[in-house]
Structures are given as structure tokens and as C-alpha cells.
Amino acid sequence: MTNKNIKELSPEQSEELLxxxxxxxxxxxxxxxxxxxxxxxxxxxxxxQKVWSLNEMEKTGGEPDVVRHDTxxxxxIFFDCSAESPKGRRSFCYDREALEARKQYKPENNAIDMAAAMDIELLTEEEYRELQQLGNFDTKTSxxxxxxxxIRKLGGALFCDRRYDTVFLYHNGAESYYAARAFRGSLRV
Structure with a gap:
């Protein structure tokens, strides 16, 4: 009998993902x-367990790929490399505090909790800019x-996108959410 706390794929699922x-x-x-x-x-x-996390990235539309080797x-290091922000992670506010602060029209989830459940990290601004050196990402999404x-203590949260062949960094209230905004993750294996 398998332990339900262990996050593993079947051998067939692992081979398919690989x-x-x-x-x-x-x-x-x-x-x-x-x-x-x-x-x-x-x-x-x-x-x-890292393969399980990569599968979660894949299932939610992230299209994970290797972007670097830490010598x-x-x-x-794997990043979500989907052309647009992953479809299975859109319409989420930033974190649990923001989700609980919403009085009405609460989103289904939040970026921080979902990333934690997937055992991945949100990209930092530096990582996001590194990703953008590899192609044009988030030209229609953020x-x-x-x-x-x-910034978070004051109620804000940061997001990025690419427009006009330039990477932009913006702020929003952490409780906001949009159909075209998700989050990109990173995973170290």
C-alpha cells in the first residue's frame, strides 16, 4: 500500500513525462x-518527487523545460516555458491573505498556495527576466x-509581462485576479 503523502507518479506516467x-x-x-x-x-x-512536481507543472499548462545547470x-533548474502564462493557473489572486480579504467574487485559489502544493517556487523578477532572454513569453498574458x-506587507504584489519587445514589471493589489494572469514556476532538481 502506498503512502498518500508521498507524491509519486506510476512508472508509466514517469516514462510518459520523461x-x-x-x-x-x-x-x-x-x-x-x-x-x-x-x-x-x-x-x-x-x-x-521532483518528477511529480514537473508533472504538476505540465498538467497545468506550464510546459517545463531546463533553463540552467547550477554547477x-x-x-x-526548470522553468515554465509555455508561450503564455499557464492556463491551468489563471484567475488566481496572489496569496492566501489576499484570498481571505476578498469579500465577494473570490477566485478559486491563489498563486502562492498552488505553487506550494506543487512543490515549486514562483519566479523572481530576475528569473523572469532570465526566461525572457530565451524567447518571447507572456505577450498576451501576465x-x-x-x-x-x-511590498506585500503594504497590500501589493508584483507581476510581469512582455509588450513592445520589452519586459515590464508592474504592481497590483494582491487580491486582484485576471483571466489572463497566472504564475510561472521554477523547480530545482
Whole structure:
């Protein structure tokens, strides 16, 4: 009997996801020059809970792909690389506090709690800008990013998008939500 707290895919699901990730890796070599799929695959196969998180990213429309290798830790870093903000994570406010502050028309969820449930992190502004060096993302949508505590304490939250061939950083009330805004995540494996 399996423990329900352990987040794992079946062997078939894992193989299917690894096949999807490999195809995306091969198709988008510009995102990971110098990296080798076989080394990434070995690391993934040794980290079943991380594979589960990647599957959650995939299921919600994130199209995760390797964007960097941390030579200090040996970890590979995956970002959501879908052209637009992931469809399965849209129309969420920023965090639980913002969700609870809404008196009416509450969204289904919030970005921080969903990311935590998926065992991933919201992209920082720096990571978001790094992603934008790899292509044109969020040209019609926007994505919540990790917001500094000082801004969040005052009721705000940050999001980014790409318009006019420029990456913009904006602010909004953390309780706001829009059909074209989700969040992008990162995962270290």
C-alpha cells in the first residue's frame, strides 16, 4: 500500500513525462546550450518527487523545460516555458491573505498556495527576466512573480509581462485576479 503523502507518479506516467520533457529539450536547444539530456534524465530518475512536481507543472499548462545547470549544487533548474502564462493557473489572486480579504467574487485559489502544493517556487523578477532572454513569453498574458515582503506587507504584489519587445514589471493589489494572469514556476532538481 502506498503512502498518500508521498507524491509519486506510476512508472508509466514517469516514462510518459520523461518522453515529453526530452522532446521539448531537443526542440528547444537554445534554452540549454551545453547540457546533455542523459545527465538530466539520470537526475530526474533519482528524484521521483521532483518528477511529480514537473508533472504538476505540465498538467497545468506550464510546459517545463531546463533553463540552467547550477554547477555549485549540481541541480538542473526548470522553468515554465509555455508561450503564455499557464492556463491551468489563471484567475488566481496572489496569496492566501489576499484570498481571505476578498469579500465577494473570490477566485478559486491563489498563486502562492498552488505553487506550494506543487512543490515549486514562483519566479523572481530576475528569473523572469532570465526566461525572457530565451524567447518571447507572456505577450498576451501576465505572470505573478515572487513579491518582496515589504511590498506585500503594504497590500501589493508584483507581476510581469512582455509588450513592445520589452519586459515590464508592474504592481497590483494582491487580491486582484485576471483571466489572463497566472504564475510561472521554477523547480530545482
Amino acid at each position: 518522453s515529453t520533457l526530452k522532446a521539448r529539450f531537443v526542440k528547444n536547444m537554445n534554452r540549454h546550450n551545453g547540457l546533455e539530456w542523459d545527465k538530466i534524465k539520470v537526475r530526474l530518475q533519482a528524484n521521483s 555549485k549544487t549540481g541541480e538542473y 505572470s505573478w512573480i515572487k513579491t518582496p515582503a515589504a
